[in-house]
Structures are given as structure tokens and as C-alpha cells.
Amino acid sequence: xxxxxxxxxxEVVEIFVRIAGVLxxxxxxxxxxxxxxxxxxxxxxxxxxxxxxxxxxSTSQGLKILRSFGAVNPVYVAGDRRDFYAAxxxxxxxxxxxxxxxxxxxxDNGKARMARIEGLIDxxxxxxxxxxxxxxxxxxxxxxxxxxxxxxxxxFIKPE
Amino acid sequence: xxxxxxxxxxEVVEIFVRIAGVLxxxxxxxxxxxxxxxxxxxxxxxxxxxxxxxxxxSTSQGLKILRSFGAVNPVYVAGDRRDFYAAxxxxxxxxxxxxxxxxxxxxDNGKARMARIEGLIDxxxxxxxxxxxxxxxxxxxxxxxxxxxxxxxxxFIKPE
DNA sequence: CGCTTCGTTCATTATATTTTGAACAATCTG
DNA sequence: CAGATTGTTCAAAATATAATGAACGAAGCG
Numbered sequence: 001x002x003x004x005x006x007x008x009x010x011e012v013v014e015i016f017v018r019i020a021g022v023l024x025x026x027x028x029x030x031x032x033x034x035x036x037x038x039x040x041x042x043x044x045x046x047x048x049x050x051x052x053x054x055x056x057x058s059t060s061q062g063l064k065i066l067r068s069f070g071a072v073n074p075v076y077v078a079g080d081r082r083d084f085y086a087a088x089x090x091x092x093x094x095x096x097x098x099x100x101x102x103x104x105x106x107x108d109n110g111k112a113r114m115a116r117i118e119g120l121i122d123x124x125x126x127x128x129x130x131x132x133x134x135x136x137x138x139x140x141x142x143x144x145x146x147x148x149x150x151x152x153x154x155x156f157i158k159p160e
Numbered sequence: 161x162x163x164x165x166x167x168x169x170x171e172v173v174e175i176f177v178r179i180a181g182v183l184x185x186x187x188x189x190x191x192x193x194x195x196x197x198x199x200x201x202x203x204x205x206x207x208x209x210x211x212x213x214x215x216x217x218s219t220s221q222g223l224k225i226l227r228s229f230g231a232v233n234p235v236y237v238a239g240d241r242r243d244f245y246a247a248x249x250x251x252x253x254x255x256x257x258x259x260x261x262x263x264x265x266x267x268d269n270g271k272a273r274m275a276r277i278e279g280l281i282d283x284x285x286x287x288x289x290x291x292x293x294x295x296x297x298x299x300x301x302x303x304x305x306x307x308x309x310x311x312x313x314x315x316f317i318k319p320e
Numbered sequence: 321c322g323c324t325t326c327g328t329t330c331a332t333t334a335t336a337t338t339t340t341g342a343a344c345a346a347t348c349t350g
Numbered sequence: 351c352a353g354a355t356t357g358t359t360c361a362a363a364a365t366a367t368a369a370t371g372a373a374c375g376a377a378g379c380g
Binding site: 006 | 178249274276287288292
């Protein structure tokens with residue numbers, strides 16, 4: 001049961017590989033989530049590296065990333081010392097985890113930078129100053145909207 | 161006026177470099193948009209490569225990308241044969257252009273792949289089939305939501 | 321026309337990212 | 351405790367991505 005991905009598995013994995021790309025995550029992370037998503041049974045590192053033909057290192061690191069935002073959950077398997085995982089299938093949870101883990105820091109950083117920029121406007125020469133102030137204002141508007149889009153997108157996903 | 165970025169320019173450019181990263185666009189694209197965004201005057205390729213210290217090739221390619229989704233507009237400058245550009249400052253337009261140009265194709269591709277996957281479910285063995293059908297259903301739900309999120313996000317930006 | 325200027329293209333080079341695999345630490349097992 | 355097994359880490363290798371710059375074609379200009 002381990003080797004050779006079925007046609008269906010390949011298709012599903014490709015979907016998540018593509019998503020991983022969009023999210024700037026390594027290909028292997030997409031592969032791992034994809035195969036777990038479509039697998040009825042939880043899987044351990046050995047299963048995964050055999051199935052996907054990737055190294056143990058990649059597998060371990062990939063699972064670490066997936067765990068970091070809750071895309072994957074540990075599953076206890078009786079009588080087996082190895083760690084097993086199953087894909088988290090509630091989109092809401094994954095998105096929330098990803099937002100907190102990977103997006104929030106960027107937003108915070110951006111806010112800090114905007115504050116710094118505010119202070120630099122006054123130093124501009126008279127002609128440019130007006131224009132620049134307008135642009136910075138605009139930028140701040142965008143930033144604010146980006147910040148409020150996230151909580152909003154979360155609501156967009158069915159609360160169930 | 162050409163060489164050496166001011167502190168403010170550096171900060172603004174860094175913001176857009178970061179955004180470019182999130183959108184999987186080359187760093188130089190972020191730099192170009194950033195410097196145009198904060199420049200009161202339209203700029204030509206020479207101005208840009210001098211200011212940002214990047215090659216002519218990068219500048220040309222970067223502008224091509226920015227044009228492709230309307231993040232930058234050509235500006236006619238009397239008595240100068242060169243092409244000048246100014247940053248498009250209406251977020252709505254940029255997002256719409258980016259969505260059409262870079263996101264829509266992915267969604268279309270995804271839809272096609274989902275159709276293909278649908279047909280593969282029946283071939284699964286009895287035990288797995290139930291689970292797999294549930295997962296594919298779920299995936300389809302996600303896909304659908306992703307498709308409707310985009311138009312919705314566009315509305316989220318003030319029509320002005 | 322011939323000369324110049326301008327923008328694009330694309331093969332090469334440089335850089336950044338990902339994967340690998342061996343070394344290691346931790347935990348179990350008899 | 352000695353020997354195995356499991357997961358992690360990290361330097362090195364492989365791969366993917368972006369930047370460079372020279373060659374080119376297409377206008378403008380005298």
C-alpha cells in the first residue's frame with residue numbers, strides 16, 4: 001500500500017503543491033499535506049517518505065511546518081512507538097493558524113515601519129512634501145484595510 | 161536627484177519589496193513600484209536603474225510585469241522620446257488587474273483538475289471510497305469559497 | 321539613408337531556496 | 351545497560367529563481 005501514488009493521489013497532491021507555492025511554502029509541505037488529506041489512515045514519517053519518495057529530513061521539516069500552524073494533528077496509534085499524523089480538515093482552523101503564525105508578524109512589522117515613515121515626512125522639501133504626505137496617507141489606508149481584511153476573511157469561512 | 165535613496169525612499173521601497181515577496185514577484189518589481197509610488201515625477205528606465213542600481217534588463221522586465229496588471233501607467237513627457245511611468249495609486253485597479261492576470265488562471269486550472277478528480281473517485285476500493293468522497297467534497301467546497309472570496313475582496317476595497 | 325537612442329530579449333551568471341543524508345540525541349526494549 | 355529505533359538538525363549538494371549585460375530590432379533624427 002505504501003509505494004506508487006494512484007492517479008487520484010497524484011492529482012490531489014498536485015493541488016496542494018500548487019497551494020504551497022502560492023503560500024511560499026516548500027513543495028514538500030504541499031506534498032505531505034496532500035497525501036495526508038486524502039489518506040483514510042494516519043501516517044508516520046516512514047510511510048510518508050516511502051509514499052512521496054522524499055528524504056527523512058524533508059519529511060521531518062515539512063511536518064514541523066505543518067504542525068506549526070495546525071494543518072496536521074498527531075494521532076496516537078496503539079502499540080507503535082512512531083509518531084502518526086492526520087490532516088486537519090477544518091479549513092477555518094488551518095487558516096487561523098496560518099494567519100497567526102505567518103501573516104500576523106508581517107502586519108506587525110509593517111505597522112512599525114509605517115510609524116517610522118511618518119516621522120520622515122517633515123524632513124522633505126516643500127515641493128515634494130505635499131505629494132509624499134498624500135502617498136503615505138494612502139499607504140496607511142491600505143495597511144489598515146489589509147489588517148481588517150484578515151479577521152473578515154476568517155468570518156467568511158463557515159463558522160459551523 | 162537621481163542617485164542615493166533617501167531614508168524615506170528606502171523605507172517605502174522596503175514595504176513594496178516585502179509585498180512583492182508575498183505575491184511571489186521578483187524583488188526588483190517591488191523596488192520599481194515602491195520608488196514610483198513615492199516619486200512626485202514620472203520616471204523613465206534610466207532614472208529607475210540609476211536610482212535603484214539595478215540593470216536595464218531587470219528594469220525593463222520589471223516594468224513589463226507591473227504594466228501587465230496595471231500597477232504602473234505610461235506618462236507622456238513632451239520633448240522626450242523615452243517612456244515614462246507613474247505608479248497607479250488606486251488599489252482597486254491594481255488588485256483587479258492582479259486578480260485577472262495572476263489569480264484567475266490558477267482558479268481555472270484548479271477547477272479543471274477538480275473535474276478530473278471527480279471522475280477518479282468511483283475507481284476506489286470500497287473501504288476507502290467513502291472517506292475519499294468526503295474529502296473531495298470538502299475540497300470542492302474550499303475551491304468554491306476561494307472563487308467567491310475574490311470578487312468579494314474586490315468589493316471590500318472602497319469603490320470611492 | 322546612416323547614425324543615434326531606446327527598449328526588449330535571452331543566454332549566462334549570480335543568488336536564494338530546497339532537499340538530501342549523515343551525525344546526533346532521545347527514547348524504548350530486552 | 352547495550353543495542354535498536356525514531357525523530358531532529360544542519361552542512362553540503364541540487365535545484366529553482368532572479369539579475370546581468372551584450373546583442374538585437376525598431377524608431378527617431380539630421
